Amino acid sequence: MSTAPNAMLNELLERRRPGYSLEAPFYLSDTVFQADVERVFGQHWIFAAVEPQLPEPGDYITVEVGRKSIIIARDDDGEVQAFHNVCRHRGSRLCASHKGVVGNLVCPYHQWTYDLKGALIHVEHMGTEFDKGKHGLKKVHVRSLEGLIFICLADEPPADIDDMVAQMTPYIAPHRLKDCKVAAQVDIIEKGNWKLVMENNRECYHCVGNHPELTLSLYEYGFGYQPSPSNAEGMQRFRDILAESHKRWEAMGLPSAEIETLDTRVTGFRTQRLPLDRAGQSQTMTAEVASKKLLGDITDPAIGGLSFWTQPNSWHHFMSDHIVSFSVMPIGPDQTLVRTTWCVRKDAVEGVDYDVANLTKVWNATNEQDRRLVEESQIGVASGAYEPGPYSPYTEELVEKFANWYVGRMRAHTPA
Ligand code: FES
Ligand code: FE
Numbered sequence: 021m022s023t024a025p026n027a028m029l030n031e032l033l034e035r036r037r038p039g040y041s042l043e044a045p046f047y048l049s050d051t052v053f054q055a056d057v058e059r060v061f062g063q064h065w066i067f068a069a070v071e072p073q074l075p076e077p078g079d080y081i082t083v084e085v086g087r088k089s090i091i092i093a094r095d096d097d098g099e100v101q102a103f104h105n106v107c108r109h110r111g112s113r114l115c116a117s118h119k120g121v122v123g124n125l126v127c128p129y130h131q132w133t134y135d136l137k138g139a140l141i142h143v144e145h146m147g148t149e150f151d152k153g154k155h156g157l158k159k160v161h162v163r164s165l166e167g168l169i170f171i172c173l174a175d176e177p178p179a180d181i182d183d184m185v186a187q188m189t190p191y192i193a194p195h196r197l198k199d200c201k202v203a204a205q206v207d208i209i210e211k212g213n214w215k216l217v218m219e220n221n222r223e224c225y226h227c228v229g230n231h232p233e234l235t236l237s238l239y240e241y242g243f244g245y246q247p248s249p250s251n252a253e254g255m256q257r258f259r260d261i262l263a264e265s266h267k268r269w270e271a272m273g274l275p276s277a278e279i280e281t282l283d284t285r286v287t288g289f290r291t292q293r294l295p296l297d298r299a300g301q302s303q304t305m306t307a308e309v310a311s312k313k314l315l316g317d318i319t320d321p322a323i324g325g326l327s328f329w330t331q332p333n334s335w336h337h338f339m340s341d342h343i344v345s346f347s348v349m350p351i352g353p354d355q356t357l358v359r360t361t362w363c364v365r366k367d368a369v370e371g372v373d374y375d376v377a378n379l380t381k382v383w384n385a386t387n388e389q390d391r392r393l394v395e396e397s398q399i400g401v402a403s404g405a406y407e408p409g410p411y412s413p414y415t416e417e418l419v420e421k422f423a424n425w426y427v428g429r430m431r432a433h434t435p436a
Contacts, residue, residue, distance in 0.1 A: 025051040029434050036427050039420065040408040047213040047401045053353040056214070057086035059433035060332050060426065063174045065181050065287050067334030067347050068092060071167040072200045072363050073119070074100065078136065081119045083171075084357075085349060090160050090171060091115055091125070095136035102160035102171050103138050109155075125157070165189065167197030168328075168336065168345070178286040184330075191275045191291055191326055195338040196316035200363035203311075203342070203370070204380050208358045208387055212394035214333070214350040215426065216401070217358060220394050221335055221346070222422050225415040230393060233385040237296045237307040237325075244415040265295040269323055276326075283424035288331035290418070295324040302339045303382050309341035311374035313365040329418075331425045341365075342374075344383055354398055360387060 029052065032045055046052055068083045069092055080093035082105055089105035091114065103125075105114050112129040124141065125134040133142035138157035143150065161172040165185050172178070210217060220226070224243035227235050241258035245251060266276040276293035298307035300322040309321045318340045326338040333348040342364045349357040360383055368374055400406055411420050 025055070026435050029055055029430065030436065033427055033431050033434065036423075037408060038424075040410055041219075041419075042215070042423055042427075043408055044401050044406050047216060047398065048353055050353055053213075053350065055430065055434065057350060059430055061085050061173070061350065063172075063178075063433055064332060064429065065161075065163070065170045065172045065178060065330075066332065067168060067330055067345075068102075068171045069169045069347070070200075070202070070343075070345055070361055070363060071100065071164060071169060071198050072202045072366075073205075073361070075201065075366075076121070078121045078123060079119075080115065080122060080125075080136075082115050082117070083349065084351075085173065088173065089113060089115075090173075091157075092162065092169060092171070093122075093125075093136050100162055100164055100169060101137060102162040103134075103157040104160060106158065107132055108140065108157065109143075114157075166192040166195075167200070168192070168334075170330075180285050180287045183285075184281075184287050184289050187279055188289070188291060188328065191293070192328070192338060194274055194316050194318060195326070195343055196365075197338075197343055197363060199316065199366055200343065201366045201368075202361055203364045203368075203374065204362045204376050206360045206380070206384065206387070208360075208391055209351065210356045210358055210391045210394050211354055212356060212398035213353055213401075214348055214356040215422075216394045216397050217348050217356050217390075218332065218422055219419045220390055220397070221348075222329070222418040223412075223416045225412055226393060230389045231386050233305060233382045234303065236305060237298060237303050237382070239295065239297050242294045244412075244417060246412070246414040261295050265324060266293070269293060272320065272323070274323060274326075276324075282329070282331060282418060282421040283428065286429070288421075288425050290329045291327065293324055293326040296322075296339075300324060302341050303337060303344070304378060305381055309339075310379040311341040311364040311368045313368040313373050314340050315343070315365055331422065332429075342379060354402070356394075358387065358391075360384075 073081050074094040077094050077096045080091055083090050091103045091105045093101050095101050107114055107127040109132045114125050114127050134157050135141050140152040140155045161177045163170045239258055241255050269276045278292040280290045282288045282290050296307050302309045304310045321340045323340045328336045336345045345361045347359045362379055
């Protein structure tokens with residue numbers, strides 16, 4: 021990137037006002053967008069997929085990060101691998117489809133053939149001196165956190181992923197994502213900047229006014245609330261339920277306490293197991309489980325929802341019967357892919373143990389409502405009349421932490 025865009029970026033980053041939303045160019049400018057792809061998505065661990073998308077050796081998917089296409093595959097030893105989707109001969113894309121099953125990766129152009137560890141194993145007409153060992157696929161760093169697949173495109177990935185994996189493993193492991201299957205996956209392309217998508221996810225200020233389905237099971241007090249005499253009783257009741265639930269779940273071997281590192285680490289994340297309202301079991305229209313086969317060794321359906329939020333691009337809800345995961349990928353300054361994946365136990369039978377429409381109803385409705393909120397924000401921000409507005413100190417703390425993290429990471433990767 022040339023000096024001029026860096027100067028423009030540094031000026032924007034410098035002008036950032038704590039407690040206020042970001043300035044318009046952060047959501048509109050091509051220069052900022054290119055910097056986001058290069059410096060945020062290109063330098064940090066990003067959530068890419070869940071292992072149930074690759075149940076067997078030979079299964080692969082591709083994910084697009086800006087102009088880069090990445091192959092994520094399960095090799096013959098059952099390990100998850102990630103490569104740039106670019107042939108080492110003359111650069112053709114290897115896999116044009118988004119998912120498939122292969123024995124080896126064969127380039128469609130001149131049939132250079134790579135195994136699923138990325139080694140070049142077969143070429144023709146390249147002469148006896150040609151060294152296949154020097155032409156393996158370019159690897160991408162990959163880590164699985166109990167079945168959540170993170171990739172990093174940087175040469176030197178942030179080392180604090182180890183700590184996130186260590187802290188999060190006991191929380192996620194009981195849900196046994198690796199023993200699940202994908203029951204449904206939905207892609208939405210939202211006409212909004214990826215940061216508006218993330219900021220919208222980091223608050224529930226908008227939930228009561230916009231998400232009638234989601235708020236059937238979510239307690240409104242679980243995500244920040246301004247105390248007042250009229251809600252004092254309700255808030256106290258929620259605090260009591262939270263404390264009692266955490267005690268019960270911890271005794272069952274389910275870690276539940278909040279861990280909050282959203283803007284204090286390079287690989288920022290937050291987690292907490294939160295009680296659910298009504299039946300207390302799952303994010304469905306009745307708050308009862310959507311799948312009869314509970315995950316792993318879980319026997320009590322009423323274990324609330326373990327939420328896990330990661331910077332820069334994901335959030336997940338782990339319940340007793342299913343797991344719902346969200347990945348956010350930037351497409352353009354005003355276009356973002358939001359991919360939602362619902363997983364249930366591998367041996368759950370569709371139509372017998374679960375019904376896809378019931379399983380997906382709450383989040384399909386919520387995603388559609390959020391899409392509209394993001395798109396209306398994008399229109400307003402682009403109108404010329406927008407100026408950064410104040411965050412609520414009670415309900416938008418995590419939005420500010422997202423902005424803090426983003427600004428901090430951009431500063432770290434933008435030359436002075
Ligand atoms: Fe892949 Fe030639 S570009 S084999
Ligand atoms: Fe929402």
